[in-house]
Amino acid sequence: MKRFFSLVLMVLLISVSTTVFANGSKEKAESGVIKIALVIPSTIDDMAWSEAMYNGILAVQKKMGKDKLKLDVSERLWNAVDAGSAIRQYASEGYNIVIAHGAQYQSLLNDIAPDFPKTTFAYGTGYAADQPNIFAYDPFAQQGAYLLGMIAGLKTKTNIIGIVGPVESGDAIKYNKGFELGVKAVNPKAKVRIAYTGSFGDLVAAGEIAKSQIAAGADILTGTAQQSVGAIRVAEGAGNVFWLSSDMDQSSLAPKTVLAAQAYNFSKVIEEMIDSRSKGVLGGKHIPLTLKNGMEEIVYNPQLASEITPDMKAKIDAAEKKINDGTLKISVE
Amino acid sequence: MIVQFLVGIIIGGIPLSVSLLLAGLGEMFTQRSGVFNLGVEGIMMLSAFIGFFTVYTIGSPILGIIAAMAVGALMGLLMGLVSITFKAEQGITGIGLFMFGWGLSGTLFRVYVGGVTTIKGIDGINIPVLSKLPVIGPILFNQNPLVYVAYILVPVASWLLFKTSWGLKVRAVGTTPAAADTVGINVVKIRYQSLVIGGIMAGLAGAYLSICQAHLFADNITAGRGFIAVALVYFGRWKPSGIMGGALLFSMAHSFQRLIQVYGINFPYEIAVIIPYVLVIVVLALTWKSQSLGPLALGKPYDREFRG
Missing domain, CATH: 3.40.50.2300 (Response regulator)
Known part of the structure; x- marks a missing residue:
């Protein structure tokens, strides 16, 4: 009888847990x-x-x-x-x-x-x-990432930019390559440091990587996948560190930290x-x-609009135009 | 440069070790009493949520931690009800508990919070003067309060397990429950108590993750740390010092691989990421001693009527 009860209880537990x-x-x-x-x-x-x-x-x-x-x-x-x-x-x-x-x-x-x-x-x-x-x-991803990389290259004071990556594959590679090329295009002296958590969903690990990146001198951070949320919170806590978002506009999470986002439509x-x-x-x-067909776009955080000077904006817009008309090709090979 | 790198490893590794250490110490009591609780991950997840939610609604991190520990205790009781009173198979019950904690925390989060939100939580404390000391300052005197709690709990757990009569009863119940029963030790009661302690500790570990480390809650926030804690109990041969050693080794290796990546040292990241796991397996293989050190009755539900 007890075994029967335990069985019933288990079934109950599992059914509650799967209501999601x-x-x-x-x-x-x-x-x-x-x-x-x-x-x-x-x-x-x-x-x-x-x-x-x-x-x-x-x-x-x-x-x-x-x-x-x-x-x-x-x-x-x-x-x-x-x-x-x-x-x-x-x-x-x-x-x-x-x-x-x-x-x-x-x-x-x-x-x-x-x-x-x-x-x-x-x-x-x-x-x-x-x-x-x-x-x-x-x-x-490399297109928007290139523009975000330009923002990072123009904004960094320490010339160290950190990427909090999930797993080195598909999108993350495209994003990171594009981002790095964007940084180098405007600021060849800046270093881009990439560290992967090895997981798409481990927010705590992403937060710890962000801490290490900041401790090692990074003042601009970016990253992809859902794990990045943990890193944003660390960037916010550190103060005077900016975050550049991928996938969607994440500025509601940290309105004083998220500078811009590459968002998918x-x-x-x-x-x-x-x-x-x-x-x-x-x-x-x-x-x-792509940026051209509007399924991908750069979204600026209106609360930090003053951080993007007209000069910077002009450079980014010019690059976007070149990407769209095909004169600027971003190779992710 | 080398010193800076080493200090960086330790500073990065300590926060990582805390949730593993707390959950591991709790699971040690549970296993010492003969119950194998695989549901630590689920307990951590649910208490991480409850802790987060308490801070989110009431604003008090202390209450958040207490609430998380209370939930951990309840989850421990639930595990006890199914595995001790109803004598269900412990491994399966633990997995059920894990799924229950994962599903329930995700559902409650969806219904009552809706999306990712950050909380104030508890930050590291900066002990004046001492934290400015070179090398040891940032390592010893610039940590989250729960870090100190976790490491103080190591000798406390050791004392409790090896120097008190309660600890002796726990070990007796986990090794030869029938003999313990004949001398009047209430096997069921001791096992329940151990499970509740394990649950409270796992709850504290969960609260540390959401309130102190991440300052937010998200689905599956524990990301397997509860299972690592269970493994560390075996690794540490059911001793607090061993579990601490395992938690430190694992976290330092993690911190090391992170710094390799951050400093751009040319090393394949895939290999870097698995270093901690490989290291733990290697040490475990090299230090394997006789099973007699561990609780012999681990995993077996106790039945008075049954002579095994």
């Missing part, structure tokens, strides 16, 4: 209604990668109306096996667009997509859209996919997020 995971609704898709399912590695409020996508979909939903776009989210599916079953379930429940928000889901989608030819799948960061119903969205990615579907194209396309 959203349930997919079972009703059939009505005509004219688009059902989007989003699978993310962290949470919708991570103040970075996942939240940027979530906000993008919400913005489209607001434009189209809640009755025209239905959204369901499954969070914390870093593990590809769990993500796979969620993606498959969403697809079999008749969702029109299933977004797996991370480079790690690429091979999963290649496996699943052929079984659901009427469903659109999307993942990013990635460029390979190997199936006719897979979109690969691809933030050109995922709403435009979503709109392009919906538009494409309405024309009968379910995928097979590579969607780059």
Whole structure:
């Protein structure tokens, strides 16, 4: 009997603990209604990668109306096996667009997509859209990072700039290379120091790296992925250190510290996919997020507007123009 | 330069060791009494949230720490209820407790806070004059108050475990519960007490993470530190000094790899990041002694009626 009780208690515990995971609704898709399912590695409020996508979909939903776009989210599916079953379930429940928000889901989608030819799948960061119903969205992190690097190079007084990186892969490499090139373009003497936490989500480790960077003389910091939030708080605590954000505008976290951000406009990615579907194209396309197509943009923190002088702004705008017309190519090789 | 680098390693390593040390010392009592609590990570996560939330709403870091410890104690009781009273398999119960703490903290955070918010928390204290001393000043006299608490708890835990009659009972219950029972020691009570102490310590470790170290809460803030603490208990051969040594070794190695990266020393970061883990495994392999030092009844629920 006691064993039975313990079993019941365990089941209870686990069911309480999993209430975070959203349930997919079972009703059939009505005509004219688009059902989007989003699978993310962290949470919708991570103040970075996942939240940027979530906000993008919400913005489209607001434009189209809640009755025209239905959204369901499954969070914390870093593990590809769990993500796979969620993606498959969403697809079999008749969702029109299933977004797996991370480079790690690429091979999963290649496996699943052929079984659901009427469903659109999307993942990013990635460029390979190997199936006719897979979109690969691809933030050109190096472009915005280059401009942020210019800001860093112009603002630094110690000539030491620190990057708090997550894992040396995909986006982080593109971002860091672009950033470093931007710094060097305006301030060849400045040193850019890169240190990785080895994790996308360990905020405490990111904070500790930020402390080490500041202790070693850095006065401008930047970093990517959701772990960066921990570093921002350390930069804020240190005073006279600026932070440059990636993925989304993080200035609400530290309004006196976050100078500018490279933000992704995922709403435009979503709109392009919906538009494409309405024309009968379910995928097979590579969607780059660039400064030129407006899917990526530099957002300045209005509270620190005085820190960016007109002269600096002119230099940055000139570089942005060159990136957009193709005369300035940022190589991440 | 070398001195500066070494001091940098120690200054960076000490804050890292605190959550591991606190949780590890707590788990040591739990395991010494014969219960294997894998749920430390979950306890840390939930108490990190409760501590954060108390500071966020009431503004008092002290109350935050107390609340986190109280939650830790309750989680310890829950573990006891399932694994001691209902005699469920301890490993599975611990994983359940971990998932419960992770899920509940994330859900409560979503419902009551909504997004990442920073709090004032507790900063490091700067002891005047002494903190200005060269080399030892910044290492010894410029730390977070909980750092001192954690390291004072090492001899306290040692005394409690080896010099008090309660400690003797804990060790007896964890080694030969049947014999302890025949001499009138209440096995169930001692195990519950140990679990509650373990929970309180894990709660303190969680509070340190959110209130002192990160000054915020985010989903999965502990990022595996609870599991490392459990491993450090084995590493430290169920002794406070051993656990402290393990926590320090692990954190210093971490701090070392971070500084290698920050100073731009040409070294592959992937290897740097795994140094602490490799080091711990190597030391563990080299120092392996007989199992008899550890609690022999570890992991076995005690049943009076059952002669094993």
